[in-house]
Amino acid sequence: MKQAQPYELAPGYHINRAINGCWQLSLGHSLNGPLDPQDVMRAFHLLVENGFTTFDCADIYTGAEDFIGRFVSELRQGKGTVSPDDIQIHTKYVPDINLLRDVDFAYTESIIDRSLRRLNRDILDLVQFHWWDYDVPGCLDVAGYLVKLREKGKIRHIGVTNFDTPHLKELVDAGIPVISIQSQYSLFDRRTEKAMLPYCRAHGISQLCYGTLSGGFLAERYIGRTDFTPETRSQVKYMQVIEDTLGTDGYQRLLQLLRQIGDAHGVSTSNVATRYILDQPGVGAAIIGVRNSRHVASNAQLFTFDLTDGEKQAVAALLREYPGLPGEPFALERTVGSKYRIIMHMNVNEEEN
Numbered sequence: 534m535k536q537a538q539p540y541e542l543a544p545g546y547h548i549n550r551a552i553n554g555c556w557q558l559s560l561g562h563s564l565n566g567p568l569d570p571q572d573v574m575r576a577f578h579l580l581v582e583n584g585f586t587t588f589d590c591a592d593i594y595t596g597a598e599d600f601i602g603r604f605v606s607e608l609r610q611g612k613g614t615v616s617p618d619d620i621q622i623h624t625k626y627v628p629d630i631n632l633l634r635d636v637d638f639a640y641t642e643s644i645i646d647r648s649l650r651r652l653n654r655d656i657l658d659l660v661q662f663h664w665w666d667y668d669v670p671g672c673l674d675v676a677g678y679l680v681k682l683r684e685k686g687k688i689r690h691i692g693v694t695n696f697d698t699p700h701l702k703e704l705v706d707a708g709i710p711v712i713s714i715q716s717q718y719s720l721f722d723r724r725t726e727k728a729m730l731p732y733c734r735a736h737g738i739s740q741l742c743y744g745t746l747s748g749g750f751l752a753e754r755y756i757g758r759t760d761f762t763p764e765t766r767s768q769v770k771y772m773q774v775i776e777d778t779l780g781t782d783g784y785q786r787l788l789q790l791l792r793q794i795g796d797a798h799g800v801s802t803s804n805v806a807t808r809y810i811l812d813q814p815g816v817g818a819a820i821i822g823v824r825n826s827r828h829v830a831s832n833a834q835l836f837t838f839d840l841t842d843g844e845k846q847a848v849a850a851l852l853r854e855y856p857g858l859p860g861e862p863f864a865l866e867r868t869v870g871s872k873y874r875i876i877m878h879m880n881v882n883e884e885e886n
């Protein structure tokens with residue numbers, strides 16, 4: 534069975550096209566009770582054994598870097614067949630919004646050193662930089678600090694997350710060697726298709742997408758359901774997106790169509806939703822949140838089938854009947870007072886020190 538699918542994110546640097554997302558492990562993410570850490574650890578081992586060797590976390594996902602660090606220790610101690618050198622760990626550098634004016638090189642290095650310690654690594658494979666407020670100067674300087682840390686051997690590659698196209702272009706024009714951008718991209722949120730994807734394709738920058746399963750809402754278990762209590766912070770976020778795009782009726786129609794396509798290939802509704810996004814030109818990988826070992830077997834089916842042109846056209850035609858989200862990626866989230874912004878935690882790094 535063809536389970537994983539490698540992707541060359543930068544020359545000589547290979548990842549899997551389905552990345553294991555670890556926001557789900559952070560403190561307070563789960564709203565329906567605590568996770569079972571042993572089951573999550575089991576999921577990690579199963580995932581890497583199936584070739585799903587790439588992980589995504591962040592400096593601000595409280596507890597997630599430490600958890601991955603413990604996983605690295607287990608691999609180092611010889612548990613399983615995969616070497617810690619054969620996994621890739623992507624983290625982020627997300628300076629608090631309240632600190633943006635004061636971020637200097639020493640602070641940046643202290644956060645990178647903390648990630649190295651927590652993750653139990655000598656070098657960070659990919660650091661994805663985020664800047665909460667474009668009106669606060671310093672974004673380019675701080676990105677430059679990451680370049681310096683790369684020269685010091687602490688970082689292998691630099692990416693960004695939640696930038697819009699003009700600000701990504703500023704970084705690129707300033708010579709920051711950005712290899713990837715992490716943005717929300719799903720059947721509901723296609724803001725990245727307008728300018729970001731074409732720009733990235735032209736500049737060899739890969740899209741690493743989150744939200745492709747919309748917190749798990751793109752799954753069979755939601756067929757026929759009309760009201761839900763969010764089980765995670767992720768679902769709180771994507772409920773807003775669904776509400777402002779397909780709405781309840783369109784969402785249910787989409788689920789039915791995805792199930793019908795999945796049935797034809799013997800795969801799940803979720804597999805179809807993820808593959809549709811992975812098949813878009815310029816997309817490097819989809820990040821799929823891991824809370825337990827429940828979905829490992831299903832996600833191992835991701836690369837066992839191909840969507841036909843007719844199936845992709847049917848999905849696209851349905852989506853065209855409904856409004857999309859306006860503006861650039863993350864623009865609504867940056868709009869002061871918007872419902873998308875008020876649910877975010879923008880000052881987590883200091884609490885973590």
Ligand SMILES: NC(=O)c1ccc[n+]([C@@H]2O[C@H](COP(=O)([O-])OP(=O)(O)OC[C@H]3O[C@@H](n4cnc5c(N)ncnc54)[C@H](OP(=O)(O)O)[C@@H]3O)[C@@H](O)[C@H]2O)c1
Nearest residue numbers: 554555556743744746747748749752767803821822828831
């Ligand atoms: N840069 C950013 O701002 C940002 C923002 C959000 C996320 N991310 C990254 O992206 C990752 C993904 O997060 P997300 O919020 O976008 O969530 P997501 O991946 O859209 O949804 C994850 C949820 O989907 C469900 N699921 C997974 N595989 C499934 C399958 N085969 N069938 C049915 N359900 C399945 C699981 O729910 P249950 O376990 O509850 O069933 C899981 O918790 C995060 O961990 C993080 O690394 C980054």
